Amino acid sequence: MSIIPVHDLMIKDLQYAEFDIIPLNGLGKRNYDGVIPHRHNFYEFFVFTEGGGIHELDFNDHKIKANSLHFVSPTQVHKLKINKSKGFVLCFTGDIIPFRNKNENFASHFPFYDLNSPQPYLQVSEKLFQDIVQLVNSIYDTFNSDHPFKIDMIRSYLNIILLKVKQFFIEQSQGDDNKTTNRDTRVMEFIKLIDKQYADQLTVQQYSEKLKLSPNYLNALCKKETGKSAIHLVHERIVLEAKRLLYSTNLSVKEISFALNFEDVAYFNRFFKKNMALTPLEYRQQLTNS
Numbered sequence: 001m002s003i004i005p006v007h008d009l010m011i012k013d014l015q016y017a018e019f020d021i022i023p024l025n026g027l028g029k030r031n032y033d034g035v036i037p038h039r040h041n042f043y044e045f046f047v048f049t050e051g052g053g054i055h056e057l058d059f060n061d062h063k064i065k066a067n068s069l070h071f072v073s074p075t076q077v078h079k080l081k082i083n084k085s086k087g088f089v090l091c092f093t094g095d096i097i098p099f100r101n102k103n104e105n106f107a108s109h110f111p112f113y114d115l116n117s118p119q120p121y122l123q124v125s126e127k128l129f130q131d132i133v134q135l136v137n138s139i140y141d142t143f144n145s146d147h148p149f150k151i152d153m154i155r156s157y158l159n160i161i162l163l164k165v166k167q168f169f170i171e172q173s174q175g176d177d178n179k180t181t182n183r184d185t186r187v188m189e190f191i192k193l194i195d196k197q198y199a200d201q202l203t204v205q206q207y208s209e210k211l212k213l214s215p216n217y218l219n220a221l222c223k224k225e226t227g228k229s230a231i232h233l234v235h236e237r238i239v240l241e242a243k244r245l246l247y248s249t250n251l252s253v254k255e256i257s258f259a260l261n262f263e264d265v266a267y268f269n270r271f272f273k274k275n276m277a278l279t280p281l282e283y284r285q286q287l288t289n290s
Contacts, residue, residue: 034080052084
């Protein structure tokens with residue numbers, strides 16, 4: 001049996017295990033190990049100073065180009081095929097940046113980390129990219145220093161970087177209905193809750209109770225913000241996890257159905273085919289032949 005590896009953020013020299021920075025393509029003593037499909041319980045921010053290779057993220061290949069930024073959220077499955085590309089990857093938890101509104105989550109504050117974003121990367125202007133690289137170099141120097149307030153300095157540098165990217169993202173998103181910059185926080189909280197409990201097979205009624213909303217109102221909010229019903233968002237997340245397991249592991253269809261808490265394999269097959277127009281086995285075979 002093989003499962004998707006989950007990488008933890010383990011930093012021993014910081015008071016709080018919130019942050020790491022790793023040079024890409026052999027710079028320094030550490031290397032980023034991303035050849036095998038894996039996922040994280042933290043966020044990643046890739047800064048590519050030189051292009052080359054492919055970044056595969058949730059079944060989609062993205063060419064690595066110079067002056068580009070790539071974003072990976074917790075639970076996403078990805079792997080990195082580096083070919084002459086250089087840069088840095090910043091790794092951090094969602095708690096590293098404190099928000100004034102305690103109910104606001106990381107992806108709603110920085111929408112380029114929204115899992116529903118159709119483009120998990122940005123090709124930014126030369127000026128902005130150089131500003132970011134300068135800040136990243138400051139982070140790297142601080143991270144490897146003995147400065148007594150280095151985690152606070154890193155947090156400040158990182159916040160500046162993310163806010164600069166947010167401004168660029170919002171400017172680029174104006175007039176684009178596919179990108180969300182001001183999604184209702186209640187819908188974001190619902191999506192966050194689904195991400196935590198999709199395998200529990202909760203009903204919309206159970207989710208709405210946790211959010212202290214009526215099922216009808218939650219459904220109306222979801223349709224307004226995403227164009228999808230609440231149950232569609234729940235099913236979409238279950239299907240996504242099934243696809244990840246079919247693609248990135250050698251678990252049998254039966255094992256995957258049990259991992260996702262389906263009553264039996266036949267029901268899982270019907271559920272998957274209804275949403276994908278393929279059985280789980282047909283989907284896996286399609287991936288193998290592509």
